[in-house]
Amino acid sequence: MESNFSIRPATEDDLPAILEIENSVYPIPWTAEQFKAEIEKPFANVLVLTDDDTDQIVAGYVVFWMMFDECHILNVAVHPNWRGLGIGGKLTRIAVDFALKKELKRVFLEVRKSNEAAVKLYQKVGFFIDHIKPRFYDNGEDAYFMVMYLTRPNHF
Template sequence: MNSDLPTADSGPSGLLIRKMIHADLEQVIAIDQVSFSLPWPKRSFQYELDENITSRCWVVDVDRRVAAMMVAWMIIDEFHVATIATHPDYRRRGIGKKLLIHALLAARKEGVLRAFLEVRETNETALRMYRSLGFVEDGRRKAYYKDNQEDAVLMSLNDLTHL
């Protein structure tokens, strides 16, 4: 393990990372709405929980409040981060990073070799977090985001063994 990288146990104490359940959806949707200009509709989260067999959904629970959420897809040996966000009250505490590390370690246990994601080119906080975990830029999707024609930065992590 690379000693420069945080472990799944590093970061703020008192957090519980667990699978997302339907009772979390109101808080998950609220986080999504305050975090993104193009939030997912409720039915998308319901689909991920109920129907999508490739979906893995987690939340970070702090004192029975959802502080962060993540949805990812595991397809054979690849892991795609579909969405990840932290409630504004809990940002800049390492919670999102801890959640992502947890998810990547879970994916590695299921045989995943590579992880992928896309992020807005102006989301410097997220870009720094992804780079700190070893994600590298693979390319861009021009004008990917419909609200402002912003590019999506495509990133990948090709070696989950260093986590």
């Protein structure tokens, strides 16, 4: 990366850059209204990784909920120009770090069975496949339900 990138909460000003990524990576992308709703939810976090020079280039983002004693990662995406640099891992670990700080018990997510890159990314970060959710997606595809426990046995 030419300039340094840092993570901060997303604002509505980031939506065009977020949507550019979202629309290029998902068959059924979230809309601006969906992202706005997430930004406003008190239990949701929408974080973007932006360049320190202009703070406007969005290399990727993560959306996660922290409710009760769990963290649910709903969306992790990296701009195609910035893949393979560890950004997806960094964004996923940020959600885990938030959950650790809040002393939550586990972090979980759903991912398409066919999304090999994402499954490998989550496994590398420390998630395991707990079970399959049959026909979880609109096109009938199954999801892997992946989990990371944050209790002691996971860390020692």
